[in-house]
Amino acid sequence: xxxxxxxxxxxxLPAMTYEYIHEPIEVxxxxxxxxxxxxxxxxxxxxxxxxxxxxxxxxxxGREKVYYFNVSNGDSSYRLSFRSESLKWVLEEKCEx
Amino acid sequence: xxxTKLSVLRPTVLPNYRPLFMHLDMNSYFASVExxxxxxxxxxxxxxxxxxxxxxxxxAASIEAxxxxxxxxxxxxxxxxxxxxxVFVQNDPAKYRTVTSQVFAILHDLSDxxxxxxxxxxxxxxxxxxxxxxxxxxxxxxxxxxIRREVGEWLRCSIGIAPTRFxxxxxxxxxxxxxxxxxxxxxxxxILLGMSLQDVYGIGxxxxxxxxxxxxxxxxxxxxxPVANLMQAFGIEGYLLWARLNGIQADALASxxxxxxxxxxxxxxPMRVNREGRVRATLVKLAxxxxxxxxxxxxxxxxxxxxxxxxxxxxxxxxxxxxxPTDGVYQHRFDEPVNDSYALVHAVLKLxxxxxxxxxAISFLAVTYTEFTPPxxxxxxxxxxxxxxxxxxxxxxxxFALDVVNDRYGDHSVIFGSMFGITKDEAPDRIGFRxxxxxxxxxxxxx
Numbered sequence: 001x002x003x004x005x006x007x008x009x010x011x012x013l014p015a016m017t018y019e020y021i022h023e024p025i026e027v028x029x030x031x032x033x034x035x036x037x038x039x040x041x042x043x044x045x046x047x048x049x050x051x052x053x054x055x056x057x058x059x060x061x062g063r064e065k066v067y068y069f070n071v072s073n074g075d076s077s078y079r080l081s082f083r084s085e086s087l088k089w090v091l092e093e094k095c096e097x
Numbered sequence: 098x099x100x101t102k103l104s105v106l107r108p109t110v111l112p113n114y115r116p117l118f119m120h121l122d123m124n125s126y127f128a129s130v131e132x133x134x135x136x137x138x139x140x141x142x143x144x145x146x147x148x149x150x151x152x153x154x155x156x157a158a159s160i161e162a163x164x165x166x167x168x169x170x171x172x173x174x175x176x177x178x179x180x181x182x183x184v185f186v187q188n189d190p191a192k193y194r195t196v197t198s199q200v201f202a203i204l205h206d207l208s209d210x211x212x213x214x215x216x217x218x219x220x221x222x223x224x225x226x227x228x229x230x231x232x233x234x235x236x237x238x239x240x241x242x243x244i245r246r247e248v249g250e251w252l253r254c255s256i257g258i259a260p261t262r263f264x265x266x267x268x269x270x271x272x273x274x275x276x277x278x279x280x281x282x283x284x285x286x287x288i289l290l291g292m293s294l295q296d297v298y299g300i301g302x303x304x305x306x307x308x309x310x311x312x313x314x315x316x317x318x319x320x321x322x323p324v325a326n327l328m329q330a331f332g333i334e335g336y337l338l339w340a341r342l343n344g345i346q347a348d349a350l351a352s353x354x355x356x357x358x359x360x361x362x363x364x365x366x367p368m369r370v371n372r373e374g375r376v377r378a379t380l381v382k383l384a385x386x387x388x389x390x391x392x393x394x395x396x397x398x399x400x401x402x403x404x405x406x407x408x409x410x411x412x413x414x415x416x417x418x419x420x421x422p423t424d425g426v427y428q429h430r431f432d433e434p435v436n437d438s439y440a441l442v443h444a445v446l447k448l449x450x451x452x453x454x455x456x457x458a459i460s461f462l463a464v465t466y467t468e469f470t471p472p473x474x475x476x477x478x479x480x481x482x483x484x485x486x487x488x489x490x491x492x493x494x495x496x497f498a499l500d501v502v503n504d505r506y507g508d509h510s511v512i513f514g515s516m517f518g519i520t521k522d523e524a525p526d527r528i529g530f531r532x533x534x535x536x537x538x539x540x541x542x543x544x
Binding site for chain 1: 130133134135136137184191192194195196249503504505506507508510
């Protein structure tokens with residue numbers, strides 16, 4: 001059902017392509033003094049360079065805290081998630097303009 | 098360090114500081130946050146919807162969309178006809194709560210008295226923290242810059258500065274987006290001169306009619322009206338209206354810790370929920386979610402209301418506690434205040450069965466708990482009604498245990514049997530403009 005909702009989302013973004021992905025990824029991140037930023041991620045066999053972290057937000061899933069990183073690279077925008085208990089990164093969504 | 102000292106000294110050493118209030122209003126908030134998160138949406142006519150459906154309601158429009166005529170409250174279908182290249186996204190409450198927490202945390206650096214008025218608005222009592230309007234304006238500009246730098250460069254806000262809470266709100270409403278307006282007792286008349294009655298915060302269509310009937314047609318006329326006339330017509334409200342417009346402080350900042358007057362959830366049901374027979378399950382989900390919030394705040398409700406609207410309704414608009422038109426609102430009062438899910442869900446289902454024949458398609462459901470009291474911790478003897486739900490301590494204990502499990506493993510890890518088959522899409526997390534639940538300024542540090 002969740003996929004159905006995201007398919008709908010795609011229909012409501014006429015000039016862009018939107019994909020709900022939810023697949024595990026490998027991430028290189030930098031832990032700065034004040035914040036953590038993903039720099040590069042590997043999805044499938046391809047590496048994606050992150051140019052900018054646009055917004056970070058959080059959500060609780062039970063005791064686990066999930067950090068969402070909304071990042072972009074030129075004409076592409078991605079939403080990555082990092083789970084505080086399992087310490088796993090997931091590529092949640094991809095949007096291309 | 099300097100601010101800490103001021104805080105200590107203010108009541109004794111700085112008694113002559115003039116009253117100064119600030120109101121900050123984030124512009125096109127939900128849409129701006131979405132544009133901040135996804136740069137591909139920037140510069141586009143964007144509508145944030147309650148539901149991604151042709152009949153879904155627009156709850157926020159981007160500044161670009163507003164300029165082309167999109168309005169909050171429009172249906173997606175209607176907005177698409179108006180702006181064919183508009184983009185629509187579904188609202189994401191967690192995103193907005195996090196951003197609000199970050200913005201409010203910045204505001205708490207300006208004053209010790211900050212009222213979290215809504216998800217995108219806050220009042221600050223800056224009396225004693227800033228010498229005059231000029232310093233307040235300087236701080237406002239710096240705050241706006243901090244929001245852009247620390248939270249997001251696409252976020253814009255309008256700021257109003259005035260000697261009262263009411264006038265600060267009036268000031269911030271004056272120029273959008275990114276306005277900064279200062280109202281003083283000296284320029285108040287010139288500010289009011291160009292305004293209509295309905296531009297004034299708190300004056301709606303009905304109130305305007307009543308004020309018009311008294312012979313006052315502009316805010317300036319209302320300000321200059323004899324207070325006795327207004328009091329005769331509106332009672333104490335008449336005085337408050339006159340005082341607010343004359344720059345007299347009539348409203349204190351509300352406490353962020355004040356308990357809510359009601360807790361509830363509502364949901365506009367898509368047709369598939371009716372077709373698949375999940376109406377009762379959806380109602381139980383709403384009742385249980387509201388019950389969890391009740392217990393989280395350690396409140397007990399004496400009263401529960403259930404409201405429904407039918408798809409084939411011919412009823413004309415009737416005001417209801419939930420906003421949209423409804424076909425029925427039933428209320429149940431408990432003998433003793435309760436907060437366990439069993440008593441509450443049982444009462445909700447009983448009310449629902451009285452309202453619904455089991456056949457008509459339902460378009461709207463709402464559950465509200467009211468008349469809160471703190472727990473009495475008294476034991477009651479059930480001599481005459483041994484099966485009364487709220488008097489069975491095991492139910493409270495079980496509700497508490499279920500909360501512990503759901504807090505640990507995530508919402509709906511353990512659910513009522515009557516919720517079986519329901520998906521995450523039914524009655525998902527929603528955000529209300531006047532709601533600041535989940536906004537936590539102590540938890541804003543990210544990454």
